[in-house]
Amino acid sequence: MALQEYNQKRNFSSTAEPEGKMRKSTTEMIFVVQKHAASHLYYDFRLESEGVLKSWVIPKGPSMNPAHKRLALQVEDHPYNYRDFEGTIPTGNYGAGTVIVWDKGTYILVDDEKSGYLNPYLQKGQVRFIIKGKKLKGEFILVKLKAKKDNSWLLIKAKDEYATEEEVLLQDKSVISNATVESLNKVI
Template sequence: MSLKEYNQKRNFNSTAEPEGEIKKSTSELIFVVQKHAASHLHYDFRLEMDGVLKSWAIPKGPSMNPADKRLAIMVEDHPYSYKDFEGTIPEGNYGAGNVIVWDNGTYTLADYKNTGDLETKLKSDLQKGHLSFNLSGKKLKGEFVLVKLKTKQENTWLLIKSKDQYAIDEDVLQQDKSVLSDMTLEDLENKPKKIHKIESF
């Protein structure tokens, strides 16, 4: 997988974001959700796949309510090491604003039977535009589905919570603190020059 677009968009002399390199988990695949106060507040949902983090920007954030269908715009691949990035992207840089790790954990494909190559299955499902997976996070749990919409914009998807024992009506976004540092975006706003990089896996 290429990280060329990610690297081209960033000046690593002025942002503490990690430079793009291919890397994989040693055991379970990871996911991360970063809350990002850029020009517009949104949540970046990322799934480890083939050495990178496949990434979707979700304007309204993920939901644990199956009735909610969240628009998810697929963006450029991010490096595996981005999973721990918290801090402030300085003005003048792509995506300038504050970032916290809102949730993280591991994930598995919902219909994977431990037969065949997992990476091949992941890439096949992504290509088909339908990913069904189980999240084991601190806030997001259970089965979710990412479905690609048939529109003129090829990067438009929906993130939907499946009906299972973890589904709830309450707004999970009210849990607004970082799972790494226990900070909110407002806390970062008061410390705009401090960059937080905390290893979690």
């Protein structure tokens, strides 16, 4: 049921995206950020929970600067297998465009390090977590915007030893293939 919307939006005979099946990490919970050049450039921010990747679109991308509050629009859950997806989604398909894995790693919930169950925190409208990524590190907070649509959140970097004013988005290569969105577009 959790991946029904994901599967309905895709034609797997014409896209290389993985089919939606539930699966969990065997050790630590994972996160992934995919840079996605579709009709607009944006970043897909994903946190593993209960066999799926809870997903938000961040139009301006994540920031390591606590002064930057980034709009994060919650979208359909994605399958765990999506964590390594890179490539081009063909024109005519949902999300058509080029995708790279911009960052990935593991995370823990600040208030409940062991469970990895995001749903109670999502229902409360606030999730605090610590990321151990290649580009993103330290504590972040997702806060639901009450006056906006049901899917509107803010992603905020907490003030910690990893906080910086340096622009992390300038690190534009994939952590898997070392490709950029632009170079992957030229290959395909």
